[in-house]
Amino acid sequence: MTQPWTLHEDRALPADPVTRPIAREIYQQTRALPIVSMHGHVPVEWFAEDTQFPDPAELLVVPDHYLLRMIVSQGRYALHQLGVPAIDGSATTEADPRVVWRRFCEHWKAFRGTPTRFWMEHVLVEIFGVTQRPSAESADAIYDQIAAEIATPGFRPRALLDRFDIEVIGTTDPAWASLEHHARLTADGLGQRVLPTFRPDPLLQLDNLTFTHDVLATGAAAGVEVRDYATYLDALRAQRLRFKAAGARATDHGCHTADTTPLPEDDAARLFDAALAGRPVSDAQAAAFAAHMLFQMAQMSTEDGLVMQIHPGVVRGHSTQMTRRYGPDKGYDIPFAVEFTHALRPMLDAFGHHPNFRTIVFTLDEDVYSRELAPLAGVYPAMRLGAPWWFIDSPEAMRRFRETATETAGFGNLSGFVDDTRAFCSIPARHDLARRIDAGYLARLVAEHRLDLDEAVDTAVDLAYRLPLEAYAAR
Amino acid sequence: MTQPWTLHEDRALPADPVTRPIAREIYQQTRALPIVSMHGHVPVEWFAEDTQFPDPAELLVVPDHYLLRMIVSQGRYALHQLGVPAIDGSATTEADPRVVWRRFCEHWKAFRGTPTRFWMEHVLVEIFGVTQRPSAESADAIYDQIAAEIATPGFRPRALLDRFDIEVIGTTDPAWASLEHHARLTADGLGQRVLPTFRPDPLLQLDNLTFTHDVLATGAAAGVEVRDYATYLDALRAQRLRFKAAGARATDHGCHTADTTPLPEDDAARLFDAALAGRPVSDAQAAAFAAHMLFQMAQMSTEDGLVMQIHPGVVRGHSTQMTRRYGPDKGYDIPFAVEFTHALRPMLDAFGHHPNFRTIVFTLDEDVYSRELAPLAGVYPAMRLGAPWWFIDSPEAMRRFRETATETAGFGNLSGFVDDTRAFCSIPARHDLARRIDAGYLARLVAEHRLDLDEAVDTAVDLAYRLPLEAYAAR
Amino acid sequence: MTQPWTLHEDRALPADPVTRPIAREIYQQTRALPIVSMHGHVPVEWFAEDTQFPDPAELLVVPDHYLLRMIVSQGRYALHQLGVPAIDGSATTEADPRVVWRRFCEHWKAFRGTPTRFWMEHVLVEIFGVTQRPSAESADAIYDQIAAEIATPGFRPRALLDRFDIEVIGTTDPAWASLEHHARLTADGLGQRVLPTFRPDPLLQLDNLTFTHDVLATGAAAGVEVRDYATYLDALRAQRLRFKAAGARATDHGCHTADTTPLPEDDAARLFDAALAGRPVSDAQAAAFAAHMLFQMAQMSTEDGLVMQIHPGVVRGHSTQMTRRYGPDKGYDIPFAVEFTHALRPMLDAFGHHPNFRTIVFTLDEDVYSRELAPLAGVYPAMRLGAPWWFIDSPEAMRRFRETATETAGFGNLSGFVDDTRAFCSIPARHDLARRIDAGYLARLVAEHRLDLDEAVDTAVDLAYRLPLEAYAAR
Structure with a gap:
């Protein structure tokens, strides 16, 4: 690769x-x-x-229950460690979206053969122009690339309807x-x-x-x-x-x-x-x-x-x-x-x-x-x-x-x-x-x-x- | 085509x-x-x-419930408009077999991907020698071709057992x-x-x-x-x-x-x-x-x-x-x-x-x-x-x-x-x-x-x- | 063939x-x-x-319920005719493993398209070096070939773990x-x-x-x-x-x-x-x-x-x-x-x-x-x-x-x-x-x-x- x-x-x-x-x-x-x-x-x-969308994790990880469930199933992270608030106050939600994003990228292998893999590839490459496979190593660079893109006016929801x-x-x-x-x-x-x-x-x-x-x-x-x-x-x-x-x-x-x-x-x-x-x-x-x-x-x-x-x-x-x-x-x-x-x-x-x-x-x-x-x-x-x-x-x-x-x-x-x-x-x-x-x-x-x-x-x-x-x- | x-x-x-x-x-x-x-x-x-079989509609449309149900599902015609008698007398059955046949041909598109399409193609081409796709336009010509064929002695049921x-x-x-x-x-x-x-x-x-x-x-x-x-x-x-x-x-x-x-x-x-x-x-x-x-x-x-x-x-x-x-x-x-x-x-x-x-x-x-x-x-x-x-x-x-x-x-x-x-x-x-x-x-x-x-x-x-x-x- | x-x-x-x-x-x-x-x-x-395993039938036929059920389903032999003891004493078990083996080989056709066919082919060819399709005619030769193989020390269970x-x-x-x-x-x-x-x-x-x-x-x-x-x-x-x-x-x-x-x-x-x-x-x-x-x-x-x-x-x-x-x-x-x-x-x-x-x-x-x-x-x-x-x-x-x-x-x-x-x-x-x-x-x-x-x-x-x-x- x-x-x-x-x-x-x-x-x-x-x-x-x-x-x-x-x-x-x-x-x-x-x-x-x-x-x-x-x-x-x-x-x-x-x-x-x-x-504007706040950050890559809030845009692509936290609201996607297909993605969350697969990471949870691997046993390493609970939902609050992926940015989902524990509404009963029993745990502290991970506040750093970059950390959440890294945890997703670490789990890239887990998505092999799933539709999430297919969709996310499309999103990363076609929408954000990402050129490297997600992994622990590439996570930060990809995060920065997405963060820069979603900060542009062309990435507001109504603009996306057109795009x-x-x-x-x-x-x-x-x-x-x-x-x-x-x-x-x-x-x-x-x-x-x-x-x-x-x-x-x-x-x-x-x-x-x-x-x-x-x-x-x-x-x-x-x-x-x-x-x-x-x-x-x-x-x-x-x-x-x-x-x-x-x-x-x-x-x-x-x-x-x-x-x-x-x-x-x-x-x-x-x-x-x-x-x-x-x-x-x-x-x-x-x-x-x-x-x-x-x-x-x-x-x-x-x-x-x-x-x-x-x-x-x-x-x-x-x-x-x-x-x-x-x-x-x-x-x-x-x-x-x-x-x-x-x-x-x-x-x-x-x-x-x-x-x-x-x-x-x-x-x-x-x-x-x-x-x-x-x-x-x-x-x-x-x-x-x-x-x-x-x-x-x-x-x-x-x-x-x-x-x-x-x-x-x-x-x-x-x-x-x-x-x-x-x-x-x-x-x-x-x-x-x-x-x-x-x-x-x-x-x-x-x-x-x-x-x-x-x-x-x-x-x-x-x-x-x-x-x-x-x-x-x-x- | x-x-x-x-x-x-x-x-x-x-x-x-x-x-x-x-x-x-x-x-x-x-x-x-x-x-x-x-x-x-x-x-x-x-x-x-x-x-002898009476007409193309009575032979190929009226007795075939696969075919009738698909046409009915499209919402344009009810069963009595396809030659099926309303046994409760609530509606007048379409009496003209040519009209029934046209209604079937109009619906040819609805059969795409279904076995009826496959079987009917075989029947029309292999048995009746039809050379045009059924459609509103081709319906009458196909009707005439089939009607002529079923009027022959070779199309009686016993002859068909041999054929x-x-x-x-x-x-x-x-x-x-x-x-x-x-x-x-x-x-x-x-x-x-x-x-x-x-x-x-x-x-x-x-x-x-x-x-x-x-x-x-x-x-x-x-x-x-x-x-x-x-x-x-x-x-x-x-x-x-x-x-x-x-x-x-x-x-x-x-x-x-x-x-x-x-x-x-x-x-x-x-x-x-x-x-x-x-x-x-x-x-x-x-x-x-x-x-x-x-x-x-x-x-x-x-x-x-x-x-x-x-x-x-x-x-x-x-x-x-x-x-x-x-x-x-x-x-x-x-x-x-x-x-x-x-x-x-x-x-x-x-x-x-x-x-x-x-x-x-x-x-x-x-x-x-x-x-x-x-x-x-x-x-x-x-x-x-x-x-x-x-x-x-x-x-x-x-x-x-x-x-x-x-x-x-x-x-x-x-x-x-x-x-x-x-x-x-x-x-x-x-x-x-x-x-x-x-x-x-x-x-x-x-x-x-x-x-x-x-x-x-x-x-x-x-x-x-x-x-x-x-x-x-x-x- | x-x-x-x-x-x-x-x-x-x-x-x-x-x-x-x-x-x-x-x-x-x-x-x-x-x-x-x-x-x-x-x-x-x-x-x-x-x-040591006793004989080809005891090794490959009698313990394999996939295989037994398919032969039984063909209606020619009951289980006791395939070497399975009738525990209620109601029938005499076939005592000759060669006869049991022949009955299996006779039924080779019945296994077409089943996984038993695939597995058994693998066993016969890869493990025993058989070179002919099982059939009534080939049954005895195959039996002898397997019987010779399982009599060797290399065919004891522990040796097979290695093999x-x-x-x-x-x-x-x-x-x-x-x-x-x-x-x-x-x-x-x-x-x-x-x-x-x-x-x-x-x-x-x-x-x-x-x-x-x-x-x-x-x-x-x-x-x-x-x-x-x-x-x-x-x-x-x-x-x-x-x-x-x-x-x-x-x-x-x-x-x-x-x-x-x-x-x-x-x-x-x-x-x-x-x-x-x-x-x-x-x-x-x-x-x-x-x-x-x-x-x-x-x-x-x-x-x-x-x-x-x-x-x-x-x-x-x-x-x-x-x-x-x-x-x-x-x-x-x-x-x-x-x-x-x-x-x-x-x-x-x-x-x-x-x-x-x-x-x-x-x-x-x-x-x-x-x-x-x-x-x-x-x-x-x-x-x-x-x-x-x-x-x-x-x-x-x-x-x-x-x-x-x-x-x-x-x-x-x-x-x-x-x-x-x-x-x-x-x-x-x-x-x-x-x-x-x-x-x-x-x-x-x-x-x-x-x-x-x-x-x-x-x-x-x-x-x-x-x-x-x-x-x-x-x-």
């Missing part, structure tokens, strides 16, 4: 010498397309306030959001470029410890006094419309399971009233209410046309110790098996052919692609199958997705690429990787004479650009 | 330049073998009556079938070429709404007056023997789960008597009786030697709305996860080494190949693992099947290829595709020096021809 | 002409590394007594083992080369028919009089320490599920006392106690540093008929789906960050790699993901493991290769195959420019050699 560190033009394209040139040809037609990022977790404040050629980006906002940041963006002419997404999870989970507070806050934001189940639904409806007026195209549901079974309205009202009054509800009651409300959210989508995203199947905060110490979203969320065929049936039976309804369903469990989700998306007009999400948004897993979902769902019933990230700088890398993997899969179809080249190119453009715009078009 | 539309000789063979010539060599040894189609759903009347080189084909017949069509075929010398299959599902499901009627009809067909559980079993036994005498080699069980747990005989008799008398049975009782009867079917197979096919794990009519409107088998059947290891244990423990018993087990859930079905088929002499079925009867999924099932089951414990289709004209395409995929997998084993070429060719012939004949040989 | 039977240098490397030379280069760096076999089932007596270049090998020993064989090995200077493994399954399963006997035997071995739950735990602790003193690095748990939920100590004590006294416990109680004890085993590992291996998810003796006739471990063990995310949570929450704890988790259910085990191993420092085990220790399945586990777990959170076999002569073949598959996967990463060649070689050495040594280092 004495030559400077560069990225190969053909990276992540198939190795086979017949398929690669075809893949290259397809990729050339999508690599320069604008980025459509309809669902993600970049904080809206970054765009609204457009302030990254992001045509549109969705943020995720709590149901009670005032939407003031989005209002400011609209005032600044960015209202159609940075879109809010309505995320009401805490309002649908009766066992949420701050349920009453969250419901009342949502009512306040919506200008609805919530006294009972009927006014609760009114507040949800009103706030959805406020989101839509602010540019929202979609809602997002990080539900535990995908159950959409409605309750009799009286039962739902009784459960809601109990929870609002702070009376205890059982786990089974909370689960039943959550399923009921998923059905209600679908019904409201048929009214207001917001696209309904469903992201089930994760145990949040699997380590209760670490979650108590460091808070949520620190790498301790672990998938589990979730059923869709029976779970989605009430919703799809009721609204699956409704012209105003669109649901995009995501999974972390690859088993369900060929068994459940592709068969469902392949018949119900209202349903699209979401792109590989989170842990499975990686080269091998994206290939498997194409191989297992396409044959039954077809390309046209997919969401197109969705990056779903909070790591802003990784967005171009993630879209680039997806385009490379899609080019490779489509090239194989061409090489196996299962698709003509013109069709493959057209499909590649669909997946990268047209499909996400179309799938997330409010109805 | 100005050149005429043709199919590449090497389609669906691996792209890699080392593997493809080996695959081609293997495929050359199987491509011209006769078709053995031991299980499927082509109506026996077609062969018995040998009448397609179908050595033997199984139909699927209700348990109460009079078998008159099969009798006519026997009289016409086709008795060993078109074989009935005994399908008793409605008789094993106590919650079947027409249970009493179906049981009595079966008794009538069998010449047994069904008064109670004992005479019900007598009727089943008698009717199985009538099927066997008419050439049947197998039974077929589209059961909800794979449970084979027998009940105490008294309990079974009590449940049967209640259902026969029209008294309600619970869901749990119906499920227990269905499991009990699967065990009984296995026992009867040890007596009469009929091969027992098991096809579990599908929610039939997932959209109750659409099923009410258009009836069953219109594309709304959705798989779900089914367990086999515990479920098949009672049956395999009792009969898994019985010299007169053979069961072929199919799945729509690919997970169970490596985890459950291959380990089971790899030890119990009575069990064969069925070919990929329905949604997974596609290029990528058939490859995955070879990759996940073979290492533990071995080739010799498989059913060989089974097309399981009601789309008669697609049968040659389906067998051709399977032979290509098998050639590709075997070629890779050769290219990786895991198998010698002579062994690969011999195995390819087994899978295409010898194994299905042998697996379905009545015992 | 007139040329002599030889093995290709490049067998099991990828066929694609770009990837193969890279794979060959990587493989050259690992092929000659010593074998580290940290977990397996070769009887310790073989090494302690170092006696196979086995640096270290783990045996599996019951919890009540006297460890006398290991003592003899220590006396002979092999104490650090042949290591015991503590396997307490029967002591953790209250429904074990010989529970009281096994518990008392363990107490006796440990020098602890077991009177109650507290002294039972003492006996376990003491015996673990005796194993550790004898060189053990690990415990092994063939538990039914992966549940690790602890009970209140009083409840556990009550259940234990009941079982010790021979009073009946329910299935649910036995399962709850087993989960409780898995948690206790983890706790003891934090005290004594023994690495905790978990191997769940198998129905043992699926055919009760055959298990009654031939005993356990004869090919009738069948996997089933097991959940890990919730099941391991109590243990990982309590000890997942403990500096003295290490658990290696294995699965027979490939679904859980990407969904559960890789996400868990990718964050908890105490957990490693075990190598593909048993049925999935095969070329295609090992590739799938790399493809589905690496992206989320990373290479560094894996166990490295573990052969887990009782077929001693197959150990070099198994390690060789794993090294070839790893070379192929890593070569693809290089060919796709996802990893540099120096990194790929370093990782290959990790997987083959460094990682198993490190993962199984007692803490």
